[in-house]
Amino acid sequence: MKEIFIKIFPRLHLTLISMTPNGYRINGGLGFSVESPNLELTIKPSKDFQINDYRNIPFNNKESENVKNVINSIIENYKFNLNIAINIKGNCPTHYGFGTGTSIRLAAIEALFKINDYAYDRRLLISLSGRGKTSGIGIRTYFDGGFVMDLGHVKNNDEILPSNLREGIKGSSLLLKNGKTPNWEFGICIPKFINFKTQKEEEEFFKNTIPIKPESVYEILYHCTYGIVPSFLENNINVFNDACSNIQKTEWKQKERSLYGELLNKLEKDLVSFGAETVGMSSLGPTLFFISSDLKSTVKLIKKLYGNRIDVFVTKANNKGREFKCLN
Structure with a gap:
């Protein structure tokens, strides 16, 4: 068998x-x-x-x-x-x-x-x-x-x-x-102290958030097609960092991130203070990913601050x- x-x-x-x-x-x-x-x-x-x-x-x-x-x-x-x-x-x-x-x-x-x-x-x-x-x-x-x-x-x-x-x-x-994807390394930060969203809560979020403004769609498309995709094709991590950071400011991503309020914002600010050059939220969150010129140091410092409230580690593209x- x-x-x-x-x-x-x-x-x-x-x-x-x-x-x-x-x-x-x-x-x-x-x-x-x-x-x-x-x-x-x-x-x-x-x-x-x-x-x-x-x-x-x-x-x-x-x-x-x-x-x-x-x-x-x-x-x-x-x-x-x-x-x-x-x-x-x-x-x-x-x-x-x-x-x-x-x-x-x-x-x-x-x-x-x-x-x-x-x-x-x-x-x-x-x-x-x-x-x-x-x-x-x-x-x-x-x-x-x-x-x-x-x-x-x-x-x-x-x-x-x-x-x-x-x-x-x-x-x-x-x-x-x-x-x-280029053979880049990424930091992953899973905030165990922030409650995840259930399927029901995700459904409610879509119902209450859509539609976003057409201009916001154009903005997302620009950062994706002229930022993220070329950064992968040309192995340009600086462009990736800029485009990823700008995606976090778009209407759709801002509304996703607002589900977690100041807890998520504080975690992001702490990651940046410890060397993260860009921080993104994956999907509806609350997991954050980040890039730093010294990932091991950033991971060590954020782990020291938050302890067992987070899982944080370094991974790479697959x-x-x-x-x-x-x-x-």
């Missing part, structure tokens, strides 16, 4: 883009994959679906049930004989801006097809996952790592919603570029996507 091992890597999501119905397209985004914090999944054949999440901040019952429903629906539609049992280990928490929900779902579906000896390709896995309908970063970094910029969807009177509420909508976002092995 096959046993599958899949190591999955987090993505940092810099920003969503067209969060207004007053344009050609909606949604879209920009982000990139890093080496850690990562997750290791072992997946075995099983009579019934099982998921054991050993992380400090695991899936809740509803999130586990969502994965179960996706897997059981695939089994029914494809007439598979075997279900799967999933064990999740690692230090990448859910709801902290790392995209674990998408990557775990893709890994579960990929293992299911492999265990049942059914040929597949990434398009099929992405389609069955139901993800990538708001921003297509995680569905692409799962396979390839690197950086991704996508252009969202043609406007078809669709509501602008978070990914978990767009699963029934056909088609993934339009890819503009999936390239290699350009290889998930690791997939059949163990027997």
Whole structure:
């Protein structure tokens, strides 16, 4: 009986883009994959679906049930004989801006097809996952790592919603570029003293925040297309720092960051005082990433100040996507 091992890597999501119905397209985004914090999944054949999440901040019952429903629906539609049992280990928490929900779902579906000896390709896995309908970063970094910029969807009177509420909508976002990220190092700061946002709170945020002004969309696009993407292609970390800092000042990112108030602002200011040259918030947060000319020093100083209230460490860009092995 096959046993599958899949190591999955987090993505940092810099920003969503067209969060207004007053344009050609909606949604879209920009982000990139890093080496850690990562997750290791072992997946075995099983009579019934099982998921054991050993992380400090695991899936809740509803999130586990969502994965179960996706897997059981695939089994029914494809007439598979075997279900799967999933064990999740690692230090990448859910709801902290790392995209674990998408990557775990893709890994579960990929293992299911492999265990049942059914040929597949990434398009099929992405389609069955139901993800990538708001921003297509995680569905692409799962396979390839690197950086991704996508252009969202043609406007078809669709509501602008978070990914978990767009699963029934056909088609993934339009890819503009999936390239290699320079071999830069990044600091990651996970503030355990700041409460993360649940799916329900994320849904409320979208409902209360959209639309943003068209001019704000243009501003985001400028920093992405003339700042972040060229900085990766030309290996120019100074341009990345400037563009990332400017993205934090845009209307959409400011509203995301406002969810955490002065606690997040204080943490960012402390990182800057200890040498960080740019600080960004991944997705809806509250995780911060940063670049410093002396990352080890910045990490040491912020850790000394905040102690066990944060997890802080150095990671680097990931350009290889998930690791997939059949163990027997």
